[in-house]
Amino acid sequence: MQSRNNQPKYYMLMEHLKEEILMGRIMPGEQIPSENTLTETHKLSRHTVRKAISMLVNEGYLYTEHGRGTFCLSRSSKRNDSKNIGVIMTYISEYIFPRVIEGIERVLSNNKYSIILKNTSNILNNEALYFEDLLSKDIEGLIIEPTKSALFSNNLKFYEAFDKHNIPYVFLHGDYRELEGKSKVVLDDVAGMYSVVEYLAKLGHKNIVGIFKADDTQGIDRHRGYAKALTDTGLPYDPDSVIWYHTEEQEIKPFAIIKQMLEEKRNIDAIACYNDEIAFKMFPLLNKLGLKVPDDISITGFDDSFLSENCPVKLTTVSHPKEVLGEEAAKILLQLINDKNYKNNPIQKIIIPKLIIKDSCRKR
Known part of the structure; x- marks a missing residue:
């Protein structure tokens, strides 16, 4: 085992063994490799190995029985009585997420639970770091808004660890296709966007451009x-009228x-x-190009956020019962x-969301 980033070798071994425990590769009651095995495998001195093991014993991950060896200590009793819940969100900005968190917190605080809140900024590396951190803490459960849920994620291994x-x-807003059978609270995003496009078609629109996020299941x-x-209203589907963007492209593409x-x-x-x-951000562009909403072009949103009320023209949108989603996720987690x-x-x-008709569309 080579030292890197100026970390002592005993510390590196300690971190390796801790990761094996947290990821469920060494389970409670299971014996870890002997000192001799660790010494040979990692090319370390016996003193270095003993120091790493001693640190994990002191941190409550291992226990030693004289004459038998060193074993993984179960932390389930501490977890089960912690009254801590991890909440991982992709964003905690003012858009819709504060009200979702309010719903979660209301239910959990009424049941004497505290929240450990993490914000991934929809970045997979951030999500991995927070999963590692929460696995090391005493938590009874998790509410997770998955990061880039439409893409394959190396972070699926952490869900295996939570299960072990x-x-x-409980998933919120979306899930990974590989974990579709897990507990979740989601909007029917298909029905929500269907209601918008059907409404536009009934108003006589025939050339409807769609803008969708490619890296989460809501967008898909x-x-x-x-x-x-489009199909049900007799309008042709044109791939050239669909704009896909990823999180990193959302400000420009x-x-x-x-x-x-x-x-x-x-x-x-x-x-x-x-x-x-x-x-909301489309209005300045359309105005710069000399187009008025809805006289020249209709525009719709999704989520019924405060932005829909603060556009130059009030935005036809789709409901997003934010606090209800948060409350339902918390209630389900308590049942689990x-x-x-x-x-x-x-x-x-x-x-099932509802179409909210305001002022940004007109008959053609």
Whole structure:
């Protein structure tokens, strides 16, 4: 084992063994490799190995029985009585997330639980760091808004670790396709976007551009609703009328492509946006290009956020019962915590959103 980043070798071994324990590769009651084995495997002195083991004993990860060896200590009793819940969100900005967290906190605080809140900024490396941190803490369960849920994630290994340690979790807003059978609270994003596009079609719009986020399941499902509504209303689906963007592109790509389309005189009579935030930021661009909403072009959002009320024209959007989603996620997690067989009894709740008609669309 080579020293790196100026870390002592005993510390590196200690971190390696801790990771094996936290990830469930060494389970409670299981004996760790002997001092001789660790010495030979990692090419360390016996003194270095003993120091690493001693640190883990002091931290409550291991215990030693004279004449038998060193074993992984169960931390489940401390976890089960901690009254701590981890909440991982992709963002905690003013957009919609404070009210979601309010809903979670209301239910949990009424049941004497405290929240450990983490914000990934929709960055997978951040999510991994927070998962590692929460595995080392005494928590009874987790509410997780998954990071980039439409993409394959190396962080799926942490969900295996939570399962091995009997730490229940509830997905919020989306989930990974590989974990579709787990407990979750989500909006029916397909139905929500369907209602928007159907409404636009009934108003006579025939050239509806859709803007969707490519790296989360909400974006994928909202696109499905868009495509289905076009088909059901007799409008053609044109891939060139769909704009996909990833998290890192959200400030530039949707607006640059809309600008290009309009400057090329593409026939566009409506823009169905992934969310209110994209729609809100579309107004200055359309104004700069000399287009008025809704006289020249209709525009819709999704989430019924405060932004929908603060656009130059009040935005037709789709409801997002933020506090209700948070409350439901917390209630489900408490049910899982009290169910010893929770892994075989997943609870899934799908909330149907409603179309909120305001002033940003007109008949064509």
